[in-house]
Structures are given as structure tokens and as C-alpha cells.
Amino acid sequence: MxxxxxxxxxxxxxxxxxxxxxxxxxxxxxxxxxxxxxxxxxxxxxxxxxxxxxxxxxxxxxxxxxxxxxQKNAGWIVLAYLFMVLVAGYTAGQRAKHVPRGKYIAGASILVGTSLTMLLLIVLNVFPFTPRYIIPIAGMMVGNSMTVTGVTMKKLREDLKIQKNLVETALALGATPRQATLQQVKRSLIIALSPVLDNAKTVGLISLPGAMTGLIMGGASPLEAIQLQIVVMNMLIGASTVSSITSTYLCWPTFFTKAYQLEYQVLNGD
Incomplete structure (x- = not known):
């Protein structure tokens, strides 16, 4: 005692x-x-x-x-991953709170982007399916996808609100809602993904990546650390891109009525 x-x-x-x-x-x-x-x-x-x-x-x-x-039970990995997606979806939805069902859309988009990326990495045997690898990797992907998705949804709504006259003109000329909002969607995606791409361009020159630095400090060979960091950067770009594009497909219909007219109640909300 x-x-x-x-x-x-x-x-x-x-x-x-x-x-x-x-x-x-x-x-x-x-x-x-x-x-x-x-x-x-x-x-x-x-x-x-x-x-x-x-x-x-x-x-x-x-x-x-x-x-x-x-633990050696795969269920803990899935549970931890779904918890991260749930929190990320809620947080991204808060940033785009004026988008109807924004939290659900953000959560679904993050789930699609990160799960597809992670599944591909596992199938290609880039990472083993163990908690020590999957959970930190999933955390990085979910975190980046959360930020990108929230910005994409928020920016898309803001651009549609500002440029609603252009969108309505395109609709009057026979364009579908997707065609009428193509430029706004592209702009929101470019703005949201730019920080991720800029980070990839300058990694190692401005910011020292944590994964690579940590491995070298832990005694791993520089070659092994470099390989891991390249994989990390690639997966962040892939997951963020898929998540942000998915969010546009899921959220843009909420800005239109069933008659393919702009939903002013959604766009004009404070």
C-alpha cells in the first residue's frame, strides 16, 4: 500500500x-x-x-x-478514427455554420477523403495497419481535411452570395445549378487548397516537418525519415483535395430550391 x-x-x-x-x-x-x-x-x-x-x-x-x-484489436483503430472524423466534422461545420446541414456535410466529406486515402496507402503497403502508424497518420489527414473543408464550404457560400446576379443570369440562360456555379466552386477550392500546396512547396525550406525531424532525432536514418515525410505530404494533399471536392458536391444543392432557383434564405443569413 x-x-x-x-x-x-x-x-x-x-x-x-x-x-x-x-x-x-x-x-x-x-x-x-x-x-x-x-x-x-x-x-x-x-x-x-x-x-x-x-x-x-x-x-x-x-x-x-x-x-x-x-492494443492489438483493430476495433480501437476504427473507433479512434471515427471519433476524430466526428470532431472534425463538427468543427468544420461550425466554420461554415450558415450552410444547411454543414456539420453532416463536412463530416461526410472528411470521412470520404481520409478513408479513401488511408485505404489506398494500406492496400499499397505503404503503412502497416497498426495503431502506432494509422492513428497519427489519420490524425494528420483529418486535421488538414477539416481546415480545407470548412474553408471551401464557407467561401463557396460567400461567393454565391456576392455573385448571385451572375449565377441567376446563367440559370436564366439554361445552365444547370452546377454549371452556373462552376466558377464559384473552382475559386473556393483553389483558395482552400492553396495553403496545403504552398506548404508542400516550401517544406524543408521554411518549416522543418515534424515527422522527419522526430525520426532523425530518434536515431532513424535520414533516408528513412525523408521517405516518410514525402509520403505524409502526398497523403495530406490527396486527402485534402478529395475532401474539399466532395464537400462542394454535397453542399451546393443546399443553395438552390427544387425549382433550380437560388435559395435566398440560405445566402442572406447572417
Whole structure:
């Protein structure tokens, strides 16, 4: 009993000591909050909430991952993946909250893009189907797809609202809703995917990729680390592209009535 008590005390001492540096690092967040207040951005509350939430989530997920990595049941992989997709769909839908059924559309788009990409990588034997590989990979793909999907849906609605006269003219000339919105769809996709492509162009020149750097620091050969990072960049581009395109196909019908007229109630919502 005494041994268990000492072990528990040692755990919490190590935990608190380990959290000292992250706690001190919140000084940079305080700077961001101060700048937001000075510039009257109104983001102070969201900044504090985001940091507090990230702190709590990372503290918990570390132990959850340790448990999942020790399991050999594929069900835990699928469960963890679906949970990530669920949270990502909700978050992306919040960013595009004026799109009807936005959370469901975002979730379905992220699921399609990431699952197809991951399935292809597994079939080609690029990665083994084990928790230590699949869960981090799925997390990176879902995170990128979440950002891209949210931006795509939000930008598409904004462009349709601004350029509704052009869309209505095309519809009056006999174009289908998809044909009438082709330019707006292309623009939303280009804007959403540009950061992903720019990151791929500058990786290693501006930002040092975490996967490659971590492997080298862990003692892996540079060649192995480079190979892994190239695979990671490729899968991020593939998953993000499929997810964003899927979201346009799923969300653009919500901007039109059954009579193929613009749904002003959706476009004019605040």
C-alpha cells in the first residue's frame, strides 16, 4: 500500500514538473490576447478557451494513446478514427455554420477523403495497419481535411452570395445549378487548397516537418525519415483535395430550391 502511494505521488510530481514549461509558455498567448484587445479583434475569449481546451485535451489524449497503442484489436483503430472524423466534422461545420446541414456535410466529406486515402496507402503497403502508424497518420489527414473543408464550404457560400446576379443570369440562360456555379466552386477550392500546396512547396525550406525531424532525432536514418515525410505530404494533399471536392458536391444543392432557383434564405443569413 505504501509502495502504491509513493508511486502515485511520484507520478503527479513528474506530471506537474513536466507541465511547468508549457505553463510558462502561455506568456506568448498572453501577448496575443493583449494584442487582440488593443486591436479590438474580440478574440481574447476564444484564444484563452482554445489554449485551455488544448491543454486539457493533450493531457488526456496522451494516456488514451498509450492505451490504444498497446492494443492489438483493430476495433480501437476504427473507433479512434471515427471519433476524430466526428470532431472534425463538427468543427468544420461550425466554420461554415450558415450552410444547411454543414456539420453532416463536412463530416461526410472528411470521412470520404481520409478513408479513401488511408485505404489506398494500406492496400499499397505503404503503412502497416497498426495503431502506432494509422492513428497519427489519420490524425494528420483529418486535421488538414477539416481546415480545407470548412474553408471551401464557407467561401463557396460567400461567393454565391456576392455573385448571385451572375449565377441567376446563367440559370436564366439554361445552365444547370452546377454549371452556373462552376466558377464559384473552382475559386473556393483553389483558395482552400492553396495553403496545403504552398506548404508542400516550401517544406524543408521554411518549416522543418515534424515527422522527419522526430525520426532523425530518434536515431532513424535520414533516408528513412525523408521517405516518410514525402509520403505524409502526398497523403495530406490527396486527402485534402478529395475532401474539399466532395464537400462542394454535397453542399451546393443546399443553395438552390427544387425549382433550380437560388435559395435566398440560405445566402442572406447572417
Amino acid at each position: 505504501d509502495t502504491m502511494g509513493l508511486s502515485g505521488s511520484s507520478f503527479w510530481i513528474d506530471f506537474l514538473q513536466g507541465m511547468l514549461k508549457p505553463a510558462v509558455a502561455t506568456a506568448v498567448v498572453a501577448m496575443a490576447v493583449a494584442l487582440s484587445f488593443i486591436q479590438r479583434l474580440g478574440l481574447e475569449g476564444e484564444m484563452v478557451y482554445s489554449v485551455a481546451r488544448a491543454f486539457l485535451q493533450l493531457s488526456v489524449i496522451g494516456f488514451v494513446l498509450e492505451f490504444i497503442f498497446s
